[in-house]
Amino acid sequence: MPHFVLVPMLAAGHAGPMLDMARALASRGALVTFVTTPLNLLRLGRAPGDGELPIRFLPLRFPCTEAGLPEGCESADALPGIDFLRNFHDACAMLRAPLVAHLREAHPPASGLVSDTCHPWTGAVARELGVPRLGLETFCAFSSFCMRQMSIHSVFEGISDHKRPVRVPGFPIHVEMSRARSPENFSGFGKVFADEVMAENARADGLVVNSFAELEPLFVDAYEAALGKKIWAVGPLFLQRNMPLSATSGSDDATAVRCGSWLEQKKPRSAVLVSFGSLARSSQPQLVEIAHGLEASNRPFIWVVKPASLAEFERWLSDDGFERRVGDRGLVVTGWAPQKAILSHPATGAFVTHCGWNSVLECVAAGLPMTTWPHFGDQFMNEKLVVDVLRVGVPVGVKDATQWGVETEGVVATREDVERALEAVMDGGVVGAARQARAAELGRKAWDAVARGGSSDRNMSLLVDFVEQMKATV
Numbered sequence: 001m002p003h004f005v006l007v008p009m010l011a012a013g014h015a016g017p018m019l020d021m022a023r024a025l026a027s028r029g030a031l032v033t034f035v036t037t038p039l040n041l042l043r044l045g046r047a048p049g050d051g052e053l054p055i056r057f058l059p060l061r062f063p064c065t066e067a068g069l070p071e072g073c074e075s076a077d078a079l080p081g082i083d084f085l086r087n088f089h090d091a092c093a094m095l096r097a098p099l100v101a102h103l104r105e106a107h108p109p110a111s112g113l114v115s116d117t118c119h120p121w122t123g124a125v126a127r128e129l130g131v132p133r134l135g136l137e138t139f140c141a142f143s144s145f146c147m148r149q150m151s152i153h154s155v156f157e158g159i160s161d162h163k164r165p166v167r168v169p170g171f172p173i174h175v176e177m178s179r180a181r182s183p184e185n186f187s188g189f190g191k192v193f194a195d196e197v198m199a200e201n202a203r204a205d206g207l208v209v210n211s212f213a214e215l216e217p218l219f220v221d222a223y224e225a226a227l228g229k230k231i232w233a234v235g236p237l238f239l240q241r242n243m244p245l246s247a248t249s250g251s252d253d254a255t256a257v258r259c260g261s262w263l264e265q266k267k268p269r270s271a272v273l274v275s276f277g278s279l280a281r282s283s284q285p286q287l288v289e290i291a292h293g294l295e296a297s298n299r300p301f302i303w304v305v306k307p308a309s310l311a312e313f314e315r316w317l318s319d320d321g322f323e324r325r326v327g328d329r330g331l332v333v334t335g336w337a338p339q340k341a342i343l344s345h346p347a348t349g350a351f352v353t354h355c356g357w358n359s360v361l362e363c364v365a366a367g368l369p370m371t372t373w374p375h376f377g378d379q380f381m382n383e384k385l386v387v388d389v390l391r392v393g394v395p396v397g398v399k400d401a402t403q404w405g406v407e408t409e410g411v412v413a414t415r416e417d418v419e420r421a422l423e424a425v426m427d428g429g430v431v432g433a434a435r436q437a438r439a440a441e442l443g444r445k446a447w448d449a450v451a452r453g454g455s456s457d458r459n460m461s462l463l464v465d466f467v468e469q470m471k472a473t474v
Helices: 012-026 038-043 082-093 096-104 122-129 141-152 191-203 217-227 254-264 284-297 310-320 322-329 339-344 357-366 379-389 415-425 430-450 455-473
Strands: 003-007 031-036 055-059 112-116 133-137 206-209 231-233 271-275 301-305 330-334 348-353 370-372 393-395
Touching: 003 012, 012 031, 012 038, 012 055, 012 112, 012 133, 012 357, 012 455, 038 055, 096 122, 112 122, 112 455, 122 133, 122 191, 141 191, 141 206, 141 217, 141 379, 206 217, 206 455, 217 231, 231 455, 254 301, 254 330, 254 339, 271 284, 271 339, 284 301, 284 310, 284 322, 284 415, 310 322, 310 330, 322 330, 339 348, 339 357, 348 357, 348 415, 357 379, 357 430, 370 379, 370 415, 379 393, 393 415, 415 430, 430 455
Parallel strands: 003 031, 003 112, 031 055, 112 133, 133 206, 206 231, 271 301, 271 348, 301 330, 348 370, 370 393
Antiparallel strands: none
């Protein structure tokens, strides 16, 4: 059987899609070695049936001390702040030698390597072993191609105003980005690392995107033409095994049960989910504005909160009386919530999201419109795709990016902004109904793509064939 070695970026938003990739490959008869670390192994969510799949987990010791990291910082979301990102990437690169040593002894030998594009060091691993390497983009083709064009054309060179929009050259449609809204606001070390990633993408045997052809055909084709090599759109990866979304939610978890019971009491398409992902942390003044905007909307909501200071937020909840006033109309969850299961529930009607690609894709698959509230990284580009191209989103109106690891000062969106955006996205008028219809159609296309014979299903099979043929020629 073919043997795929998968090397995810050690961060929740990246490891999840790679694990879904492992399941999709293994369900097609491939053996998969999934490279991780001891602490990350404990965090991997296992779905029903995982134990029956030929997936081997390889936990390599993560060299925190050697890279100047505090012990236990084995994932990006565990870092104390953005200043440690370079150390973190250095530590990841130190996994090269132990990984090569293990794979030299592996049986059967590796057929190919699929690694997150944030791991440029894996290109050397593949060349040393003489196997093809595919890069997994955990972003969409739109944002990945946009980032490539900004990087290779050095669009911000000589521009001192970080908020000045610059047109992205060689892009299929007119798109303008500022440095403040580009991924440079997240990386912490800018263009040097981006150049390493782009160079290895150019040397890779192909790229894989967690998207589907019907969602962004123009951008998949344009990206492939610019790169001069095959790009396989195989998403949504979390749908590849055609499991019900509720089956992946951890239904025996207390929070999942609480959310499910609350949703069962609500009318179809009446509730809103508000969640900003695993990395964003809102300041207390901003949380107060969100709370009052939700209260004023008079709509049922589940609000998943990850405050910069949990103790301060809980004191405010107690003193303000917010939960008492909204009563059973609102459900506040601090920490984890079963996002895919909530979005797929018939009572959910819209999603207020930070526009992380995983969240966007989950909302697309659920067939729901979005209120967009990007924070950093690729999120402002994803917002452009959702709002301007797909036309299934309503922007809350955020103008400036926040910086990961740094608490935002002040307020970037007011309670009036929140109330207005919720009213627009849930609007039952002609404009709102058309937006909801487009969202529902994209949801049907997402499921069709992963169904037997669908575009993503075919691409996954073609990817396996390609790696086997490449390995045979080597």
